[in-house]
Amino acid sequence: MVNVRRERYREETKTEAKRIALEQLAEQGIAGISVNAIAKRMGVTGPALYRYFAGRDDLLNELIRDAWHDLADTVEATVTASEGASPPDRVRAFAEGFRSWAVTQPHRYLLLFGTPLPGYHAPxxxxxxxxxTMSALLVVLPREGFATAGQSTLDAQLAGWAGARGEGxxxxxxxxxxxxAFTRLHGVLSLEVSGQFGPMxxxxALLYRAEVESLILGDSGVRGSTRLSGPG
Known part of the structure; x- marks a missing residue:
């Protein structure tokens, strides 16, 4: 029972520390995350908090890991909800889930996709x-309507990347x-969450959806594919 209480307290402490870290992230960006400042707000000493996180990089690892899984949970839910729909509608569902997550918590989106912190290396x-998240996108893409791949260097790199992640x-x-497709959607979203479209x-939202439709209609220039919606 003592161990159960200790573990519960440990998880509650880590959850509170991460909540404050996300507030720092939203207010000051990734460079503003400080373990000592978090400890002060929690009413504990810095060394006490280091019992739960080995350092700022360890805390960042947890924030990044949580964000990736939260994003994936969101897009997977939209993809699952779209089962039985046409391929174009499933692509739209993925895209809307992706954007919804990004615009409701832009600080977490920028944590994943923004400027890397110097000296930090994600595990x-x-x-x-x-x-x-990429796996969820692969689920909604049709397999038909694509030309047989050649044996280019890029083909080999893509196959190696996917094979290492169970998508062989x-x-x-x-x-x-x-x-x-992911690159194009990310490009529009990154500009949106950083406020670049305001002065224009x-x-x-309309620009993003126009980009989604252009992907579905097939002007992405992908070899052997006329559209993401498949043949017809």
Whole structure:
């Protein structure tokens, strides 16, 4: 029973520390996260909090890991809810889930996709957590309508990347489509969450949806594919 209480207290302490760290992130960016400042707000000493986090990088690892899994949970839920819909509608569902998560918590989006913190290197398990979002995109992409992949260097790189993450059965042409689609959606979202469209007088939601439609209609220039919606 003592061990159970101790573990509960440990988890509650870590949860509170991460909550404050996210507030720091929202207010000051990633450089503003300070373990000592968090400890002060919690009414404990810095060394006491280091019993739960080895240092700021350890805390960042947890924040990044949590964010990747939260993002993946969101897009996976939208993809699951779209089962039975047409491929274009499933692509739209993924895209809307992706954007919804980003715009409701832009500080966490920028934690994942913003300027890297100098000297920080994410551990391998956060990289694997990140792949869950790409896997959700691969689920909604049709397998038909793509030309047979060649044996280019890029094909081999895509196959190696996917194979290492359990996606070895996905054709390289589909992998390329997914990577390029993700890149384009991320590009619009990154500009939106950093406030770049405000001075232009452009509604970023409309621009984002226009980008989604252009992907579905197939102007992404992917080899052998005319559209993300599949043949027809």
């Amino acid at each position: 391998q398990d956060t990289v694997l957590a990140a792949h869950r 059965d996905v054709p390289p042409a589909v992998l390329l489509t997914a990577v390029r 007088g452009i509604d970023p």
